[in-house]
Amino acid sequence: MNIALFGYGKMGRMIEQIALNRGHQIVAKIDVDTTEIDFSKMDVAIDFSMPSAAYENIKQCIAHKVPIISGTTGWLKDYDNAVAYCKEKKGAFIYASNYSLGVNIFFELNAYLAKMMQHLDQYKVRMEETHHTQKLDAPSGTAITLAEGILANSKYENWSLDQGNDNELVITAKRENDVPGTHLVEYNSNVDSIEIKHTAHNREGFALGAVIASEWIIGKTGVFSMRDVLNLG
Numbered sequence: 001m002n003i004a005l006f007g008y009g010k011m012g013r014m015i016e017q018i019a020l021n022r023g024h025q026i027v028a029k030i031d032v033d034t035t036e037i038d039f040s041k042m043d044v045a046i047d048f049s050m051p052s053a054a055y056e057n058i059k060q061c062i063a064h065k066v067p068i069i070s071g072t073t074g075w076l077k078d079y080d081n082a083v084a085y086c087k088e089k090k091g092a093f094i095y096a097s098n099y100s101l102g103v104n105i106f107f108e109l110n111a112y113l114a115k116m117m118q119h120l121d122q123y124k125v126r127m128e129e130t131h132h133t134q135k136l137d138a139p140s141g142t143a144i145t146l147a148e149g150i151l152a153n154s155k156y157e158n159w160s161l162d163q164g165n166d167n168e169l170v171i172t173a174k175r176e177n178d179v180p181g182t183h184l185v186e187y188n189s190n191v192d193s194i195e196i197k198h199t200a201h202n203r204e205g206f207a208l209g210a211v212i213a214s215e216w217i218i219g220k221t222g223v224f225s226m227r228d229v230l231n232l233g
């Protein structure tokens with residue numbers, strides 16, 4: 001499989017190594033200084049670029065009939081437009097806030113726990129995410145996905161960063177050196193606490209999931225998620 005990498009930072013380089021180890025070829029490494037892109041050699045594209053570039057990268061790949069896997073966060077104001085464009089052009093597109101296989105199982109556990117807790121008003125839920133200091137967006141896309149899983153199954157109306165009122169799910173974002181990603185969901189009452197937590201030990205899990213998603217999407221048409229890739233529906 002011929003893979004193009006949009007964004008060649010730490011994640012791009014890790015994806016490259018995993019893809020090569022799985023027998024694939026990297027046919028393009030597109031970064032901020034790239035001026036010409038040959039889409040004809042690509043079987044699939046993986047985007048871990050900048051928030052300002054992600055939407056245009058997705059549109060360009062779809063326009064050139066190249067399936068695209070996007071893991072860039074911070075651009076989701078344009079997500080609905082990307083979905084509409086993909087459907088219009090009959091393209092193939094996956095966006096995930098986190099491609100880690102463990103995190104996507106964690107998403108399912110989080111939503112299931114929220115359903116179990118939704119009528120237990122004595123519990124207040126809070127979230128905390130910790131990442132490396134180079135991460136540009138806060139809260140993380142993973143934290144937002146977790147929050148959406150709780151909002152869909154609770155009385156909370158929306159989420160807020162660091163502080164909020166009783167109708168808001170508060171997400172605390174921390175930035176520390178050399179932390180790939182830790183996410184905590186905690187339900188607290190006067191008598192006890194329940195928590196679930198995912199801790200990434202390195203970025204390899206994110207990269208592996210993105211490569212697995214790129215293998216899965218070949219030959220398909222539509223807008224998908226990691227729930228489809230992992231058959232979690």
